[in-house]
Amino acid sequence: xxxxxxxxxxxxxxxxxxxxxxxxxxxxxxxxxxxxxxxxxxxxxxxxxxxxxxxxxxxxxxxxxxxxxxxxxxxxxxxxxxxxxxxxxxxxxxxxxxxxxxxxxxxxxxxxxxxxxxxxxxxxxxxxxxxxxxxxxxxxxxxxxxxxxxx
Amino acid sequence: xxxxxxxxxxxxxxxxxxxxxxxxxxxxxxxxxxxxxxxxxxxxxxxxxxxxxxxxxxxxxxxxxxxxxxxxxxxxxxxxxxxxxxxxxxxxxxxxxxxxxxxxxxxxxxxxxxxxxxxxxxxxxxxxxxxxxxxxxxxxxxxxxxxxxxx
DNA sequence: CATCATGTTACTTGTCTTGTTACGATCCGC
DNA sequence: GCGGATCGTAACAAGACAAGTAACATGATG
Numbered sequence: 001x002x003x004x005x006x007x008x009x010x011x012x013x014x015x016x017x018x019x020x021x022x023x024x025x026x027x028x029x030x031x032x033x034x035x036x037x038x039x040x041x042x043x044x045x046x047x048x049x050x051x052x053x054x055x056x057x058x059x060x061x062x063x064x065x066x067x068x069x070x071x072x073x074x075x076x077x078x079x080x081x082x083x084x085x086x087x088x089x090x091x092x093x094x095x096x097x098x099x100x101x102x103x104x105x106x107x108x109x110x111x112x113x114x115x116x117x118x119x120x121x122x123x124x125x126x127x128x129x130x131x132x133x134x135x136x137x138x139x140x141x142x143x144x145x146x147x148x149x150x151x
Numbered sequence: 152x153x154x155x156x157x158x159x160x161x162x163x164x165x166x167x168x169x170x171x172x173x174x175x176x177x178x179x180x181x182x183x184x185x186x187x188x189x190x191x192x193x194x195x196x197x198x199x200x201x202x203x204x205x206x207x208x209x210x211x212x213x214x215x216x217x218x219x220x221x222x223x224x225x226x227x228x229x230x231x232x233x234x235x236x237x238x239x240x241x242x243x244x245x246x247x248x249x250x251x252x253x254x255x256x257x258x259x260x261x262x263x264x265x266x267x268x269x270x271x272x273x274x275x276x277x278x279x280x281x282x283x284x285x286x287x288x289x290x291x292x293x294x295x296x297x298x299x300x301x302x
Numbered sequence: 303c304a305t306c307a308t309g310t311t312a313c314t315t316g317t318c319t320t321g322t323t324a325c326g327a328t329c330c331g332c
Numbered sequence: 333g334c335g336g337a338t339c340g341t342a343a344c345a346a347g348a349c350a351a352g353t354a355a356c357a358t359g360a361t362g
Contacts, residue, residue, distance in 0.1 A: 002348055003241025005320095008241070035321075036321065037338090038341090041339065055339060057340085060329080060330065061337075084239065087239055088238055088239045089154060089235060090159070094184045094185035095184070099286050100286050101159075103283075104162040104166070107282050111273035118265060118266050119265070126258055131258050138250055138254065155349085187352065188308090192308065207308080209360025210361035212360070
């Protein structure tokens with residue numbers, strides 16, 4: 001497996017959705033993410049269930065942002081997409097009865113638990129409008145014509 | 152992919168190797184890890200290159216621990232096995248030119264960098280003899296006959 | 303030289319995200 | 333209502349990577 005990029009992608013989408021207030025279709029978002037509409041629907045489903053976005057079928061339908069960026073943290077989005085595994089490493093489960101293996105897994109697990117707590121805390125401390133502001137700041141220093149993707 | 156358990160496995164092996172001072176063949180270790188000899192050789196190769204263990208071919212050969220457990224940290228082992236990816240999540244690379252995506256990846260990357268630093272610091276702060284001591288402590292409270300795996 | 307054990311390569315398997323196709327359901331405009 | 337736009341969902345293929353497996357060469361011991 002390479003890296004799970006769903007969190008990054010959804011953050012990307014949400015900020016773009018805030019920029020243009022009209023609804024965006026899965027196909028538009030797919031082009032924005034360089035992927036295809038089904039993947040978009042699949043991943044955005046969690047965001048809808050948690051009430052961050054709304055989707056409407058039929059002619060003129062699409063996705064709309066329901067809550068302000070300042071109400072959404074990176075942690076919220078992480079949870080909305082199903083809290084995928086954070087770590088690529090993990091404990092072994094070869095000899096569950098072995099006290100050595102258990103001791104190893106406790107030591108490893110403790111370190112990972114701390115790292116996980118720190119990461120979630122950091123994610124919880126950043127709202128999406130903060131990232132949008134960073135984007136605006138960088139944009140101001142670069143008077144280029146096309147600042148963003150396919151939008 | 153499930154979890155990469157190489158780190159956990161190697162810690163497990165090294166502590167067992169310290170217990171019985173004679174050399175252990177890949178096959179014995181494989182039984183200990185509930186896997187097979189080739190996987191053992193593959194993973195232990197890094198430990199050998201870093202000088203933590205030695206391997207000898209031929210009759211009576213096998214693997215021996217070269218350095219004391221107190222000289223080896225979890226971080227050392229992590230590095231010896233090739234510093235596998237720590238995280239299962241990561242930045243998206245869909246529209247590298249998009250300033251929004253860049254801002255998102257910076258925010259995510261900062262949080263992950265902190266978590267990574269903390270994790271590595273914790274791994275670097277624990278030596279294998281500490282885990283071995285934890286094991287001995289728990290063993291003392293449990294006067295069972297078979298305390299460990301296949302050894 | 304026969305045997306044991308590592309070294310190495312190649313191939314298969316399992317798992318998970320991602321990509322893709324197909325089809326059904328729903329909504330709007332004509 | 334008809335037709336097209338759009339989401340919802342299921343089913344399946346692709347790609348990546350650790351893990352498992354098989355085959356064979358290399359080297360050491362007795």
